[in-house]
């Protein structure tokens with residue numbers, strides 16, 4: 001279970017053991033999973049009838065080490081929709097393998113989750129973006145994946161998905177449209193964006209030359225998480241919506257003095273957490289209405 005290296009080393013039995021442990025511990029059977037990025041754990045607070053499990057108490061689960069990540073799984077309901085929230089997720093830059101980073105996604109799948117909403121913090125690259133904007137992710141660039149740091153490398157288990165999955169539709173168009181509609185209803189259109197998200201491994205923030213490369217590649221924002229989880233979610237058939245909070249403007253100019261830091265990232269997350277919670281809660285409720293109509 002969980003050796004170093006990028007390819008998945010978990011057996012189906014490992015996933016089953018953790019899933020059965022959780023199904024025995026909670027009465028909830030989640031349909032929606034929400035991964036809360038740095039400083040965004042507040043998203044789980046809106047749930048009713050909560051049951052919380054610390055990652056350290058869950059068999060085979062890694063533990064969060066990045067500040068702003070509480071490290072617990074919260075089951076509950078949002079407007080009668082059974083949900084599970086990850087208050088804190090895992091990063092390559094923590095030294096975890098991609099198998100560990102994405103382990104919870106397959107647990108959600110085996111528990112019956114159908115839709116996964118991932119959130120994180122990122123640096124704005126698109127010149128039009130402002131700090132505090134919320135970007136609906138329409139596509140991503142998996143930079144670590146280009147170098148073989150990829151969660152689907154290694155033996156493929158057909159019980160989860162196909163060997164060569166399509167990734168061009170990783171982010172559900174229906175859910176992106178719904179997010180735009182809900183954003184507009186909540187009066188957030190001025191700072192709701194849509195764009196391409198790029199993942200880098202971190203833990204350092206980009207150099208100016210690296211930032212310029214990402215701009216040239218067509219990236220609108222850059223972060224250090226999320227893409228492995230989205231990739232594994234798409235592989236095993238979950239519908240995905242990604243929302244990334246622009247917490248800083250990436251330096252593209254050598255004359256710029258500002259220096260980005262994690263405290264600044266957490267500060268912006270705190271400022272936007274309540275609005276993101278309202279957006280996510282409304283979205284989940286609207287999804288349930290769609291599911292009921294199907």
Ligand SMILES: O=P(O)(O)O[C@@H]1C[C@H](O)[C@@H](CO)O1
Nearest residue numbers: 037038120121224225262265
């Ligand atoms: O967990 P996320 O991706 O939201 O956290 C961001 C990215 C880095 O881990 C860290 C940089 O400040 O915050």
